[in-house]
Amino acid sequence: MATVGENVKAEENLEKKNLESLRMAVNREDPDAKDHDDLTLRRFLRARDLNVDKAAALFLKFLRWRREFVPKGSISESEILNEIAKEKMFGQGFDKKGRPISVVIGARHTCFNRDIDEFKRFLVYVIDKICSRLSGGQEKFVVIGDLQGWGYANCDIRAYLAALEIMQEYYPERLGKVYLVHAPYIFWTAWKMISPFIDNNTKKKIVFVENKRLKETLLEDIDEAQLPEPYGGKLPLVPIHQS
Incomplete structure (x- = not known):
């Protein structure tokens, strides 16, 4: 044997x-x-x-x-001005494994005022920006998805499926972990609709964090000095285009 x-x-x-x-x-x-x-x-x-x-x-x-x-090799900020203005994505510090951390505020994305093509360009801009912070042989990044205040206006299944396709088809093995925090009960309706499209490897990386154990859970993988302020850490949120 x-x-x-x-x-x-x-x-x-x-x-x-x-x-x-x-x-x-x-x-x-x-x-x-x-x-x-x-x-x-x-x-x-x-x-x-x-x-x-x-x-x-x-x-x-x-x-x-x-x-x-991406015919020019990168997405310019001039191509995603409406998405940038919403300030829903932030670039933060690093977890204990040296993986870059990003934060997404789910309630700042709405389906009625977005252009799907611009949204896709924004996603590529964001992922490329995060990947540019990878160093020391590290290939993955982590995401804190904050769903506080998320409601029906934020339920954009078409955009969520587009995001899944881009991550799974064009950036495979980049995602290290996703912490979903402050998930309201209403979010589970959307989750049931999109979860069948998430591959098993990706599902294993998604963690729903209990509100009462929020800081405790995040500190298992992220030092307090690298944790964003809204979750009990020391780092202020920095919009992705400024990070």
Whole structure:
């Protein structure tokens, strides 16, 4: 019987072998693949459970999407002025694993005054901004989703599904953890509608935090000096475009 260490080694060897196969496959199909390092390819490989064919299809889809959706290489603030004005996304400190923290205020997003294409551009701008803060080999970030005051006006299923698609299809293995705080009872109606579209790996990273254990729970993973002020920490909220 193989030991735990032997199983881990075998898994690492399989990943290395499949990564080499993935590299050859995507380089053959799309010259832009050469602009992305092995760490990026590895995330796509892991997102498809080390299946080379599925990972290659996902990565090539990402390359096509990136060329079409972000033709200039990045989203400028001039393209998302309405979304920025709502100040619903914030860039914060880092958790104990060195993962960047962002905060989203759910009640500041409403379905009646948003343009879905601008919303998608804003999401890409935000994710790219957060990823630019990754360092030291860290590949993931964490999110505090604050749902205080969330109501029917904030229930935008189309936008939520768009966000899920962008995260799961184009930024696989970037999300480390999501803390959903101050979730009102009414939110569960929306959750039942969108949860079937969330893959199992992502679901495992979502934590609904009890109000009475809010600070205690967040402090398990985030030092008080790095925790945003609204949750009992020391850092003031900084809008994402200013972070």
